[in-house]
Every structure is written in structure tokens, then in C-alpha cells.
Amino acid sequence: MLVVTWETDGIGNCVVLAGKPYVYARTTAGEFVLMARCSHRGGPLHLASFSPGTTRLVCPWHSRATSVTKALRAGIPAVRRGKRVTAVFDVPATEKAEIEYRPLSPDLVC
Amino acid sequence: MTSGRPPTHAPYPYPLSADALREAVAQYGANPVYQDSAEWFNEDNPYRRQMRPQDLGHLDFSRVLPASEILGNSALAAQRLLTSIYEADMMYLPPTGFAEKREDFSAFYNASNRTLGEMIRPALERHAYGFLDDEVHVTGKWTRDSFRSYLEAFAENPPNGDSPSIRAVENSRDPERAARMYLLQFAADFLSEASPMVRNALGNYGNPQSEWFKIIIDEYGYGVHETKHSRLYENTLESVGLRSDVHHYWQFYLSSSLMMNNYFHFLAKNHENFFRHLGALYYTETALIEDCRSQSKMMRKVFGDSADVTYFDEHVHIDTHHSRMAIDKLIWPVIEQCGEGVIPDIVRGFEELQAINVIADRDLVDQIRWMDGEPAGKDLHGPVRAAIDSGTVTAPVTRVVEPRGKLTNTFVHDEDVLCHVVSGTMKVVCGLDSHHILEAGQGMVIPRQRLHGASIESEECVYEINSVGDYRKCLS
Ligand SMILES: [Fe+2]
Numbered sequence: 001m002l003v004v005t006w007e008t009d010g011i012g013n014c015v016v017l018a019g020k021p022y023v024y025a026r027t028t029a030g031e032f033v034l035m036a037r038c039s040h041r042g043g044p045l046h047l048a049s050f051s052p053g054t055t056r057l058v059c060p061w062h063s064r065a066t067s068v069t070k071a072l073r074a075g076i077p078a079v080r081r082g083k084r085v086t087a088v089f090d091v092p093a094t095e096k097a098e099i100e101y102r103p104l105s106p107d108l109v110c
Numbered sequence: 111m112t113s114g115r116p117p118t119h120a121p122y123p124y125p126l127s128a129d130a131l132r133e134a135v136a137q138y139g140a141n142p143v144y145q146d147s148a149e150w151f152n153e154d155n156p157y158r159r160q161m162r163p164q165d166l167g168h169l170d171f172s173r174v175l176p177a178s179e180i181l182g183n184s185a186l187a188a189q190r191l192l193t194s195i196y197e198a199d200m201m202y203l204p205p206t207g208f209a210e211k212r213e214d215f216s217a218f219y220n221a222s223n224r225t226l227g228e229m230i231r232p233a234l235e236r237h238a239y240g241f242l243d244d245e246v247h248v249t250g251k252w253t254r255d256s257f258r259s260y261l262e263a264f265a266e267n268p269p270n271g272d273s274p275s276i277r278a279v280e281n282s283r284d285p286e287r288a289a290r291m292y293l294l295q296f297a298a299d300f301l302s303e304a305s306p307m308v309r310n311a312l313g314n315y316g317n318p319q320s321e322w323f324k325i326i327i328d329e330y331g332y333g334v335h336e337t338k339h340s341r342l343y344e345n346t347l348e349s350v351g352l353r354s355d356v357h358h359y360w361q362f363y364l365s366s367s368l369m370m371n372n373y374f375h376f377l378a379k380n381h382e383n384f385f386r387h388l389g390a391l392y393y394t395e396t397a398l399i400e401d402c403r404s405q406s407k408m409m410r411k412v413f414g415d416s417a418d419v420t421y422f423d424e425h426v427h428i429d430t431h432h433s434r435m436a437i438d439k440l441i442w443p444v445i446e447q448c449g450e451g452v453i454p455d456i457v458r459g460f461e462e463l464q465a466i467n468v469i470a471d472r473d474l475v476d477q478i479r480w481m482d483g484e485p486a487g488k489d490l491h492g493p494v495r496a497a498i499d500s501g502t503v504t505a506p507v508t509r510v511v512e513p514r515g516k517l518t519n520t521f522v523h524d525e526d527v528l529c530h531v532v533s534g535t536m537k538v539v540c541g542l543d544s545h546h547i548l549e550a551g552q553g554m555v556i557p558r559q560r561l562h563g564a565s566i567e568s569e570e571c572v573y574e575i576n577s578v579g580d581y582r583k584c585l586s
């Protein structure tokens with residue numbers, strides 16, 4: 001397994017693993033590691049807002065809704081201390097992680 | 111909020127209303143053993159703990175302090191109260207002169223003090239530790255494998271013992287004074303070492319309980335008093351000219367030093383925090399190995415061969431075992447017994463203690479710097495007063511008149527203040543063996559969250575306290 005530590009905010013707020021971007025989301029529903037690419041057509045889920053009153057993030061590209069209940073309940077194991085998050089990804093420890101930046105929608109940083 | 115989080119932050123059952131809480135705290139603080147002292151030190155009397163009861167009625171312990179206020183006066187008051195409440199469970203006897211202290215003994219251990227303490231404890235814990243719920247958050251589904259990988263990653267980049275506070279001591283203008291201030295910060299913890307652990311020695315929870323007990327046996331020196339860890343620390347203190355009686359330096363503990371010690375009581379007194387305690391214990395026994403190595407080196411560097419560093423050297427050795435025991439004999443078997451669902455709490459304790467460590471280190475660095483004259487409070491008197499006089503800054507003022515010998519017991523301000531002496535002489539104490547004398551017309555800036563006290567050195571002293579907010583605004 002691969003352990004990565006990165007920042008929740010600002011430059012370096014995103015881990016890219018095997019081409020998939022992950023950000024740390026702090027939402028009204030809870031905190032979790034979010035795979036920031038929509039499974040529909042690869043839209044930017046890091047810019048998604050919640051469909052009002054639900055735990056579904058609506059992708060800004062094609063309005064496809066993605067539920068975060070699984071990420072909340074049984075998501076990628078992670079711990080945030082202050083503005084640093086350490087997560088354990090279920091990939092070989094030899095996998096190369098790139099640290100990048102993604103802008104986050106207001107719903108993901110509350 | 112996600113699952114698996116004990117409700118520190120959330121309301122607890124049967125809370126007191128803010129008013130009832132204030133009243134109960136005031137009642138607790140009215141105990142004779144908690145009154146202000148006319149001296150800076152407690153003389154071989156473990157029951158005396160100055161609480162500044164005059165402040166208690168003005169503080170709102172019903173709220174959760176945000177991280178920005180965690181070194182403020184309310185936090186300091188809460189940590190002093192909690193220390194006293196937790197320690198009512200521990201046994202203390204002064205080495206000498208018990209007969210004269212018997213009344214204090216009764217006042218500290220009597221049922222009213224204990225019961226009032228228990229009534230206010232949950233609110234104080236929430237007040238002082240609720241911020242951790244925001245500071246540390248564990249999420250996702252933790253398994254044995256992910257937890258093992260997390261620990262392995264930690265072991266690959268372990269803390270190297272390079273602590274900012276040790277560096278501050280070594281680089282201080284007066285390293286010996288700074289080192290004494292540093293050492294006394296641990297006295298509340300080390301002179302009663304491992305007492306919180308004993309809270310989890312009772313009951314019945316299988317094999318891990320006996321493993322837990324083995325660590326306690328080491329901490330207590332196998333029943334040989336001279337090897338008990340608290341005894342080793344007494345020797346350390348005495349070897350550098352410090353006193354070793356319990357809470358002799360009560361007024362000189364920083365809020366964060368008490369926060370660190372009380373954190374373990376908070377975890378151990380409330381058994382719902384057992385798994386967090388496991389995580390914090392593992393961090394302590396692991397990371398502090400290198401800390402003890404650095405502490406031992408610092409002692410040698412500052413005090414030379416006369417310093418007794420047995421305490422620190424012993425921990426470099428024994429904590430290598432304790433670290434291994436904590437993980438192999440306690441944590442993994444407990445996960446085996448209770449399931450992977452307890453891992454998030456273990457991770458939480460492991461991370462929370464690191465968060466508290468960072469706070470305590472920063473607090474101590476700032477205090478040592480301030481004892482060394484940074485910022486130079488007396489030099490700032492002129493410019494800050496000019497800014498107030500010219501009206502550039504509005505600073506509410508309190509005028510105080512005090513007689514000779516009056517001792518303002520230590521506390522912190524929540525914002526920078528300018529202390530200005532109108533007449534008489536005042537001594538402002540910034541830490542152990544560190545003070546400034548202020549004569550009429552003189553004054554100094556006392557930065558927010560810096561521990562200090564004062565005494566009057568003339569027949570009478572008239573002085574003003576101006577609350578300036580951020581003193582740097584007065585300089586532009
Ligand atoms: Fe020990």
C-alpha cells in the first residue's frame with residue numbers, strides 16, 4: 001500500500017496516482033478523500049457542488065450526480081492533522097504519486 | 111460528521127447550563143487551597159494550586175475554545191483546574207511537615223472538592239480539548255493492512271528529536287535559566303509519571319491488560335523506589351538546582367505543558383477514549399526515544415557533568431522496549447480482540463498527541479524568547495504609549511493601586527497589553543529567574559499568551575494596563 005502525505009489547501013492540494021487525481025474534501029456531510037474525476041466523462045469533480053439537501057456531488061460538465069456516502073462511510077483511509085492529510089492508497093508502495101494543484105468548489109472546503 | 115468519533119465536541123449528557131457551570135467553577139475555586147499565594151513557589155505542599163479564583167467567574171467554560179485561543183487565559187485556567195481535578199484521584203503526601211498541612215490535605219481530598227470537580231470536569235475537557243475534533247480528523251475504512259502501512263511510513267521518517275524548544279534552550283541568552291524553565295515544565299507529568307496509565311490497569315480486558323501492566327511495572331521501577339521514573343526525575347531536577355517537591359513551580363507551568371499532561375488523564379479517566387489512549391501511548395513511547403536522547407545531550411551541553419541525566423538515558427533504553435510492547439503486545443492484540451473498527455481511534459490518538467506536541471513546543475519557544483527579552487517589552491513602552499497618547503490606537507485602560515508585597519499570581523492576557531507604572535515600583539516576572547523592574551514613568555509590553563506575574567516593590571504602586579490588541583499596530 002502507498003502512504004501519501006499532502007496539503008488540504010493551496011498549491012499541492014491534489015495527489016495524482018496512475019493518472020487519477022485525489023483531493024481532501026471537507027464538507028457539511030463530513031471529511032473524506034475524493035477521487036476528483038467524474039466517472040462519467042472525466043469531468044472535474046473538485047469543482048462540483050452538492051445537489052441541495054443531498055450527499056450527491058453534481059459534476060459541472062454533464063450534471064451527473066456522484067454519491068459520496070461510500071467515500072464517507074468506507075472511503076480511502078486517511079487522517080488530517082491541521083492542513084496536512086496522510087492517506088493510505090490500495091496500490092503498490094512502488095507506485096509514483098505526483099503532487100499537483102486543483103481548485104476546489106466552496107462545497108468541498110467548508 | 112462521519113462515524114467513529116467520540117463526542118468530545120458534542121454536548122455530553124446532563125450538561126450544566128452556562129450559569130450553573132460558572133457557579134460550580136466559582137465554588138470549586140473558592141477552596142482555600144486554590145487561593146492566590148503571596149509567594150511565587152509552593153513550599154513542599156502538593157495540595158496548594160493557585161487558580162486565580164478572581165478570574166474564574168469571568169470565564170466562559172461552556173464553549174469549545176478554537177485553536178487560536180488554546181494558549182489564552184481561559185485555556186490556562188481550565189488546564190489548572192483539570193490538573194487539580196485529575197490529581198484528586200492520585201495520592202500525594204509531602205515529605206515533611208504533614209501535621210501543618212493536614213488541613214490542606216483535607217481541603218484537597220474532601221468529598222466537596224471531588225464532587226464539584228467531577229461536576230465541572232466534562233465541560234472543562236470539552237472547553238480545552240474540543241478543538242482537537244477540528245484539528246485531527248480520521249476518515250475512511252481502515253484495515254489492518256492500511257494501518258500497518260501507515261505505521262511503516264511513519265517509521266521510515268521518524269521524528270528526529272530535533273525539537274524547536276531544545277534548540278531555543280541551547281540558543282538562549284541564558285541557557286541554564288532556559289533549561290530550568292524547560293525542565294520544570296515536565297514536572298507536573300514526570301513527578302507523577304505514568305499515573306494516567308494506571309487508570310487503565312483496572313478491570314478485565316484480557317491479555318493486553320497484563321501487557322499494559324508490564325509497562326507500568328517499568329515506570330514504577332519494579333517496586334524499588336530509587337528506580338521509579340518519578341524518582342529519577344527528582345534527581346534530574348535537584349542536580350541542576352531545582353526543587354523536586356510536587357507543584358513547587360505551579361505558577362510557572364505553561365498552559366501547554368499542563369495540556370500535554372492532562373491529555374493523558376483526559377484519555378485515561380474517560381474509558382471511552384481507551385483506543386485513543388493506545389495511539390497516544392504508542393506515539394509517546396516511540397517518538398520520545400529520540401526526544402530523550404536530545405534532552406540528555408542538551409543537559410550535558412548546558413550544565414556539564416554535574417547534571418543527572420539518568421532519567422533521559424533510562425528512557426532511551428526502556429522506551430525502545432515500550433514502543434515494541436505497545437505495538438506488538440497491546441495494539442495488534444486489541445485490534446484482534448475488538449476488530450478493525452477501533453483503528454481510527456488509535457490513529458486519532460497517535461495524531462492528536464503530535465498536534466499537542468507542536469503547540470507545546472511553540473509555546474515554550476515563545477516563552478524562552480520572551481524571558482530573553484524578545485520582543486523587547488521595555489523598549490516598546492515609548493512608541494506604544496505614544497501611539498495611545500496620540501489617539502492612533504484606542505486602548506481601554508484599567509488603573510490599579512496595589513500595596514507593597516501584593517503578588518499578582520501568574521496568568522496570561524488574551525491580547526497584547528501595555529503595562530505603565532504611574533508611581534512606585536513593580537517587578538514583572540516573565541518566567542523562572544526572569545524579571546523586569548519598572549519604576550514610575552516606565553512600562554513594558556506584555557505580549558498576548560505569555561505567562562507572567564508581578565509583585566509590588568514599593569509602599570504603593572499605581573499602574574495602568576492598556577489593552578492594545580496587537581502592539582505592532584502601534585508601531586506603524
Ligand atoms: Fe517512564
Ligand SMILES: [Fe+2]
Binds near residue numbers: 329
Ligand atoms: Fe515508557
